[in-house]
Amino acid sequence: MNNVIRKDIFNVAGEDIFPGLYRVVDGNLQTPPSLLPDVIKDSQYLITTNCIARRSENGTPELSFPRSGSYIQSGDIIQVQENNKIRVLLSQLANSNTLLVTERCDNKCVFCSQPPKNVEDDILLANAAMALIAFNSPCQIGISGGEPLQYGDRFVRFLESLSSQQCQTPLHILTNGRALADLNLVTALKKASKTRLVTFGIPLYSHSAAVHDYLVGAKGAFQDTVAGIINAAFAGFSIELRFIPTKENYMEIPEYTHFVVKAFPFIDQLSIMNMEPKGWARNNWKDIYVSPFEYAVSLKKGIRNLKIGGINMKLFNFPLCHLESAIRSYAEKSISDWKNIYLDECLSCKLKPECCGFFSSKTEKFGDQPRGINDEEKICNY
Amino acid sequence: MKKKSATISSLIAGSISSLAFGATNKLFVHEKENVLPETDLNKVQVGILNDSLPLYLAGHRSHSSHRSHSSHRSSNGGGGYTSPKPAPSDPLGKPPKPDGSQPQVTPGQRERLKRAMEDADKRRNIIMRVQLTLSSLGFYKDSIDGLMGPNTRAAINAYRKQKGLKQHEKLDVETLNSLGIRAF
Numbered sequence A: 001m002n003n004v005i006r007k008d009i010f011n012v013a014g015e016d017i018f019p020g021l022y023r024v025v026d027g028n029l030q031t032p033p034s035l036l037p038d039v040i041k042d043s044q045y046l047i048t049t050n051c052i053a054r055r056s057e058n059g060t061p062e063l064s065f066p067r068s069g070s071y072i073q074s075g076d077i078i079q080v081q082e083n084n085k086i087r088v089l090l091s092q093l094a095n096s097n098t099l100l101v102t103e104r105c106d107n108k109c110v111f112c113s114q115p116p117k118n119v120e121d122d123i124l125l126a127n128a129a130m131a132l133i134a135f136n137s138p139c140q141i142g143i144s145g146g147e148p149l150q151y152g153d154r155f156v157r158f159l160e161s162l163s164s165q166q167c168q169t170p171l172h173i174l175t176n177g178r179a180l181a182d183l184n185l186v187t188a189l190k191k192a193s194k195t196r197l198v199t200f201g202i203p204l205y206s207h208s209a210a211v212h213d214y215l216v217g218a219k220g221a222f223q224d225t226v227a228g229i230i231n232a233a234f235a236g237f238s239i240e241l242r243f244i245p246t247k248e249n250y251m252e253i254p255e256y257t258h259f260v261v262k263a264f265p266f267i268d269q270l271s272i273m274n275m276e277p278k279g280w281a282r283n284n285w286k287d288i289y290v291s292p293f294e295y296a297v298s299l300k301k302g303i304r305n306l307k308i309g310g311i312n313m314k315l316f317n318f319p320l321c322h323l324e325s326a327i328r329s330y331a332e333k334s335i336s337d338w339k340n341i342y343l344d345e346c347l348s349c350k351l352k353p354e355c356c357g358f359f360s361s362k363t364e365k366f367g368d369q370p371r372g373i374n375d376e377e378k379i380c381n382y
Numbered sequence B: 001m002k003k004k005s006a007t008i009s010s011l012i013a014g015s016i017s018s019l020a021f022g023a024t025n026k027l028f029v030h031e032k033e034n035v036l037p038e039t040d041l042n043k044v045q046v047g048i049l050n051d052s053l054p055l056y057l058a059g060h061r062s063h064s065s066h067r068s069h070s071s072h073r074s075s076n077g078g079g080g081y082t083s084p085k086p087a088p089s090d091p092l093g094k095p096p097k098p099d100g101s102q103p104q105v106t107p108g109q110r111e112r113l114k115r116a117m118e119d120a121d122k123r124r125n126i127i128m129r130v131q132l133t134l135s136s137l138g139f140y141k142d143s144i145d146g147l148m149g150p151n152t153r154a155a156i157n158a159y160r161k162q163k164g165l166k167q168h169e170k171l172d173v174e175t176l177n178s179l180g181i182r183a184f
Helices: A123-135 A153-164 A183-192 A209-216 A221-235 A250-263 A296-309 A325-330 A344-348 A376-380 B006-019 B107-118 B120-137 B150-163 B173-179
Strands: A009-014 A020-026 A038-041 A051-055 A061-064 A077-080 A085-090 A098-100 A141-144 A171-174 A198-203 A238-243 A269-273 A313-316
Touching: A020 A123, A077 A123, A085 A123, A098 A123, A123 A141, A123 A153, A123 B120, A153 A183, A153 B120, A183 A221, A198 A221, A209 A221, A221 A238, A238 A250, A250 A269, A250 A296, A269 A296, A296 A313, A296 A325, A313 A325, B107 B120, B107 B173, B120 B150, B120 B173, B150 B173
Parallel strands: A009 A051, A020 A038, A038 A061, A098 A141, A141 A171, A171 A198, A198 A238, A238 A269, A269 A313
Antiparallel strands: A009 A085, A020 A077, A051 A061, A077 A085
16 A cells, blocks of 8 residues: 555654554654653654654654654654554544544444454543544544444543543544434433534435345344434434445435435435445445446436435545536545555546545456546546 | 433324335335334434424534545554553563563563652543543543542452452552553
């Protein structure tokens, strides 16, 4: 993955640094302490590949990054791992920041790009809390998993602990919404986020329980998720719904969008997302992937329904050359920079500046190929 | 206490069921298994008719465009996370033990922790990180205040018991290593 837009993982040579979370500080400034120990970003040395770690006189670790300054800024949060690697957890240079809080999940979506694992990884929630507190950003940060809300009351306390340390960072929480069917939990979550903008990003893959439950690999999921959406919305949370076109549901995009307009008129946004060729999606690709060219008509009808119904909609992860020109305006540069690439054909494309490009997991086998758009005819007519 | 609103929920059940078309064919057939049972929707909080229309229902907020963040690094191969097993030995010296056993805690480390705990700010910082971590692990349920009260002590000892660590009155290097907290 050496041509991603922003590299976020580095090998480190030199002194051993005790594993854990650190805040990066500028060695020339006196920065007030935060919850986390500091690591000094040293820009004196020019290095090309690995990070070099040293120890300053008072014992604080110093790190030199390759082409120092391109990857890391004072205030960023890094994690020193036990395998001589450093990962940038929260970065002001990133186009988006997301924290993974668990790999456990109670759904088994056929296209899951982050397949669930049954591991004891509660420490991830603690790390997320400390990272958020030390980073203290006013910009929205994502919380993802697995299923973050399977922590239940511990997630409520997670939110409370952030507020108790004066961290008001807006959060966008990806969840299957099933835990929100419990009204007590929703009420507690709302109470814990009185002064925080919290948005739930909830996937709903069909207006039909049978199709949704099949795609998420769990019977009864649709019922829970719909109840969760309603509970969360009426408690005052922002809701973003997410839909992924697949072989099972692409022909019903018009009916699905009609359903969303009528049943969930209160949502902030519906995001229709192209599949990422990673995890289980990769394994099941030929059974579930359908080309955007094949569902273009269905998609356009759905967008029309949403527009008439007054629902905001966005297209995520669609390269512009895979969309009809009429709907390109709904596309977003939605791929996180650490896994975002452009292909050779994109170099000559006139639409590249506005295009999200591709996932770094894309190969020729998975998904449609890029078609650099470099003449007027192509720009207007597909 | 869960609030109920029977009239509204049956309204919503009706409207949702009429829209839940069968997926296996293209006709607008109302399939029984797609109807949301009324009883389930009774557990759902609704309240439009009695109050004036809340602001969040009246229209859509403007949204900021945000990334899809649909996937991110898993814990392996690229990874972010390893469980809080015994931490490597003194970072100024030897490399980690290959067999992963709990390295010997040196008197130097014990002394450095003792001095850190005597500094009011460092002490508060360490205890807050311990409280945050134990809260996420489910052992501590009170406020994150950086104070070593009876509940904090009980949580630390409950954690120690589960991990097979020795119970102590004070915080020790072994416990901090186990929690993955660097304190000095």
